[in-house]
Amino acid sequence: RRSAASRRPGARGGGPRSLGRTLVGLVLLALTLVVLYAMWFMPEADSGGGQQRGSLGESSERGGDSGGDPDGPQGRGGDKDEDTGDGDSGGADTDSGKQPSEGPGSGQLPEGFAMHEDAAGFRIALPEGWDRRTVPSSEQVRFDRGNFEMIVVNGRDSTAKYGKDPLAYQSDKERELEPYRSSGWSSASSLRRIDVGDTAMAEGTYTWEDESGRKVYVRNRAMIVDDRYHLVLVIGPEDEEKAVDRYFEGAVDTYQPLS
Missing domain, CATH: 3.40.1000.10 (Mog1/PsbP, alpha/beta/alpha sandwich)
Incomplete structure (x- = not known):
């Protein structure tokens, strides 16, 4: 009985050490995954972001073109100076x-x-x-x-x-x-x-x-x-x-x- 009793405290003491090692391993694994993610995926995100900004700029230019045509039916701002006809369109x-x-x-x-x-x-x-x-x-x-x-x-x-x-x-x-x-x-x-x-x-x-x-x-x-x-x-x-x-x-x- 004494021998069994003396072994039980030792067993209880080994549990926290094992849990600590597991946590440290998980933290290291997480850090490794973060580093790998940064190495493999961040350059692609930057590249994609640059392409997205470029496409937004082009969209803005097209929007300005479509809304600012002085000769179109909505383009009233420049009609006066640019009209050279005899009044066929008002x-x-x-x-x-x-x-x-x-x-x-x-x-x-x-x-x-x-x-x-x-x-x-x-x-x-x-x-x-x-x-x-x-x-x-x-x-x-x-x-x-x-x-x-x-x-x-x-x-x-x-x-x-x-x-x-x-x-x-x-x-x-x-x-x-x-x-x-x-x-x-x-x-x-x-x-x-x-x-x-x-x-x-x-x-x-x-x-x-x-x-x-x-x-x-x-x-x-x-x-x-x-x-x-x-x-x-x-x-x-x-x-x-x-x-x-x-x-x-x-x-x-x-x-x-x-x-």
């Missing part, structure tokens, strides 16, 4: 995004336009082939071709009578915009004042339904020169916005009173 962006850097008459002559010096006392670039007529009762000079019309008023109204705020004049008092104010179907947008040196100007984009029921799209600028209001408007069909924008932007900065 854009929708009503904000010109273009501000004159100098006063009246500072604009460059665009392609497809010719400089016109008018007997009414002003100079302006006109689209080639447009016809001229006058409306003496309203002191307007009109140029037109097809469904498009440009109206020029050379200093008819004075600031002494209508005030020196071109934006208020454009919105409330300009006779050429009376159809907008009286129409049951109308809208106004991109209304802004522009001050260049001593010249105060206002611009706006309008739509209205005229007396014949036609819906029109209109770009307007009113400018004060020598205490008098000078006006340039371009009017066209509502679905021909790009052409109206092109005609207006090609002409308006070239307008210059001569007297």
Whole structure:
């Protein structure tokens, strides 16, 4: 019995040592596996990551291309400057995004336009082939071709009578915009004042339904020169916005009173 009893403590003492060796072996095995994983798999992950970043960059470029085509139906930002047709397709962006850097008459002559010096006392670039007529009762000079019309008023109204705020004049008092104010179907947008040196100007984009029921799209600028209001408007069909924008932007900065 004593012999058996003396052996039992020895057996109990061997259990923890065996467990410790097992744990140490497991830890070493785990470390070995980690090192092997790092050696064999990490380079492939880096390589794959580099390829993934490259593919994401290409995807971003394609996304930019698909969403930024200025000639597409959604690409309104560049339609105005890039359209060179006569209005067969209409854009929708009503904000010109273009501000004159100098006063009246500072604009460059665009392609497809010719400089016109008018007997009414002003100079302006006109689209080639447009016809001229006058409306003496309203002191307007009109140029037109097809469904498009440009109206020029050379200093008819004075600031002494209508005030020196071109934006208020454009919105409330300009006779050429009376159809907008009286129409049951109308809208106004991109209304802004522009001050260049001593010249105060206002611009706006309008739509209205005229007396014949036609819906029109209109770009307007009113400018004060020598205490008098000078006006340039371009009017066209509502679905021909790009052409109206092109005609207006090609002409308006070239307008210059001569007297």
